[in-house]
Amino acid sequence: MRRLFARVLGLALYAAVVGWCGWQLPASLPFVGPAAAAGAALHGLKGRPWLGLTAFVVLVLALPVLLAPALGTGAFSDVADWFDRSQS
Numbered sequence: 001m002r003r004l005f006a007r008v009l010g011l012a013l014y015a016a017v018v019g020w021c022g023w024q025l026p027a028s029l030p031f032v033g034p035a036a037a038a039g040a041a042l043h044g045l046k047g048r049p050w051l052g053l054t055a056f057v058v059l060v061l062a063l064p065v066l067l068a069p070a071l072g073t074g075a076f077s078d079v080a081d082w083f084d085r086s087q088s
Helices: 002-024 026-045 049-087
Strands: none
Touching: 002 026, 002 049, 026 049
């Protein structure tokens, strides 16, 4: 009974995270959705709560950090364009 409760609670928590992100931060859904699916599969279906939580945290935190340099490229391009326009 305790294991079933932990699985159901885990599935509810992952669904709540996706729901909250969809409501408050819709741009985060490409990261949170797959991470929650992986976490829910490992936690709720396979019965590995710590592995599911680890997968969720790694996907939600590590992927955006890996993609952060791409944001800097656009910002650098904007600054360079502004600088070039001010020189002419």
